Amino acid sequence: MANYHTYNNFTLLHGDCMDLLLQIEDKSIDAIFADPPYFLSNGGISCQSGKVVCVDKGDWDKGGTPERISEFNKQWLSLCREKLKDNGSIWISGTYHNIFSVANCLAELGYKILNVITWQKSDPPPNISCRYFTFSTEYVIWARKLAKVPHVFNYETMKQMNGDKQMTDVWKIPAVGLWEKSCGKHPTQKPLRLLYRIILACTREGDTILDPFAGSCTTGIAANLLGRKFIGFDQSEEYLQIGMRRRQEIEDSQVAEKMLRKMCENSEESTVLVNHARTETVRLMIEKGVCYLRAGDSKGSLLVTQGFERLQYVLLHTNGENCHLFKLKAKGRFQIWTKETLEKNGFHPEHAAYYIVIHFDTKEIPLTKRTDLKQRVNTYRAKIRPLSDFKGL
Secondary structure (H helix, E strand, O other): OOEEEEOOOEEEEEOOHHHHHOOOOOOOEEEEEEOOOOOOOOOOEEEEOOEEEEOOOOHHHOOOOHHHHHHHHHHHHHHHHHHEEEEEEEEEEEOOOOHHHHHHHHHHHOOEEEEEEEEEEOOOOOOOOOOOOOOOEEEEEEEEOOOOOOOOOOHHHHHHHOOOOOOOOEEEEOOOOHHHOEOEOOOOOOOHHHHHHHHHHHOOOOOEEEEOOOOOOHHHHHHHHOOOEEEEEEOOHHHHHHHHHHHHHOOOHHHHHHHHHHHOOOOOOOEEEEEEOOHHHHHHHHHHOEEEEEOOOOOOEEOOOOOHHHEEEEEEEEOOEEEEEEEEOOOOOOEEEEHHHHHHOOOOOOOOOEEEEEEEOOOOEOOOOOOOHHHOOOOOOEEEEEHHHOOOO
16 A cells, blocks of 8 residues: 555655555546656756756666566556546647657547646756757647547636747746755656646646656645645655645745745736726726826836736735726836826826836626735735736636
């Protein structure tokens, strides 16, 4: 019997995934993310932090014959398929070492391949041999369980995250950052930003996500931060302990908030200006389609943060309540008005000579997630936040 750990919708089992999958109830899993062995531990070298390092990860990643690799992939993928709900889907990461075998097995087992995502790393290591192109990508196959049963796809969320354009199958995401390794590191650790996007694409809040090769549990951390349940397996007790420490770390609300904020950073996602105003001022702003705030460092000023150039929405609120979301007339564009100009338009500005003015369409956009602004720092200060904080989670 495998060692069992559970902690607030975060369940880990230590052992071989082939055995552990048999313990999971059939058709109980909404989505699976799998980061199986790539079988590339062949004594090669790479560059890491400016140093030459061996690419070997461990005995579990050593290759074998194509037949052996195919048999391994077919076995665990077959077991995973039994555990998925009929509308569930699976994501499998890889490189050329294993991904073609995975794709063939998926087809043979009756899965329907939906996309092959190309994860383009924005900070790949250099090619120290100088005899071929730099390796800067990995692949993630997305497949659903059944060919004729529709899968869950949060299309509008993905579109909103991509500046109101259809998201493509090429994702530019940095590799794992130091902020993700505070509790230890895994040699094939995936970035939280990658799992954030995957989980938002195919699951709903409260869903259960399985990772049969959990490692240090990046999938579980992303799942729990997004309100999903997690089950993970791994053969290494050491890496599962790192995963448990990471899970306990986000029990601290400030740590969890920081982690979620970093995790959802996206160079394409539209951003929202969150602006506090008095009740009577909010009413007038909505009527005229004008949002204004002081141009300075005083309370109520615009706190310019990364993402302002992608500003496409404004959220007006009063003390964290009475929230209204609108789309800007022009992305990332603003004007500077004097106090006198605002007064001519019916407003009553205070304490500043100049104000930042942003125009928006007065047709209100429904909110699908009510973010508790009262619990955040600088509630009374305008802030730039990702659109996914308010829609589609």
